Ligand SMILES: [Ca+2]
Ligand SMILES: [Ca+2]
Ligand SMILES: [Ca+2]
């Protein structure tokens with residue numbers, strides 16, 4: 001190849017890089033310029049080449065790590081939506097099991113740019129599960145709480161709290177991780193979490209929904225609901241001002257290893273002005289319905305054939321109490 005040909009080839013190879021480098025914020029622009037045409041149906045699927053959201057929760061099975069060695073191998077990651085940079089457009093946080101977290105900033109028109117590294121929310125890389133967006137320190141900026149589980153040692157399952165520091169010069173929100181400092185680097189096998197002000201003192205408290213590592217069959221169907229377990233048990237943390245304290249036991253929250261947590265919702269179910277909890281569990285353990293005693297404790301009433309429970313169920317709508325069955329009926333639990 002002669003010198004001119006070499007220069008032409010070099011230009012062709014470099015040109016896309018130069019164009020990309022010079023285009024400023026458009027360097028993140030998705031490849032597809034126009035949205036697919038609507039086709040008369042209620043929803044139109046937008047490909048990642050248009051949206052820029054190319055996240056995949058891709059799992060790699062090995063001889064040591066698979067659904068036989070880790071029962072929750074296919075339980076999935078998490079997704080959170082909220083405006084993280086204050087431009088009124090909801091942004092997107094996705095957690096994966098084996099490849100860390102991803103943050104996508106909304107550019108409008110259903111287009112996003114990835115800003116995970118710039119934001120500092122990559123995570124410690126293993127077995128991310130549920131993610132919750134919440135303004136925990138009440139500074140007007142949404143923070144991020146990420147749950148972790150997996151066939152991992154305790155410290156590698158520590159949940160993360162990312163506090164929002166505001167946007168940098170590129171409009172990207174930046175975060176610092178403070179879960180240990182705030183006392184909520186929970187090392188249980190977390191499925192998900194919910195923040196709510198159960199004691200109505202004006203700050204958000206935290207319910208961490210954990211699952212168990214042990215096979216359900218290994219418990220022999222024994223009811224050990226009253227035996228607490230640090231890794232598998234659900235937890236209630238009280239917010240004491242930039243520091244959380246585990247108050248599960250004194251608040252009357254079950255924390256056993258058979259509470260294979262699948263879902264949790266906080267709402268005022270009996271309409272007395274105090275937030276209550278509904279927790280769904282897997283396998284042989286039943287669900288929990290906690291009504292708020294208004295004194296820092298809860299009473300669990302799901303197995304009580306009481307007039308109070310009947311009223312709660314009627315007002316909430318029966319479909320809410322069958323979490324394994326799809327329903328489009330009324331449901332005030334959110
Ligand atoms: Ca936004
Ligand atoms: Ca905040
Ligand atoms: Ca509180």
Ligand SMILES: [Ca+2]
Nearest residue numbers: 268269270274
């Ligand atoms: Ca209530």
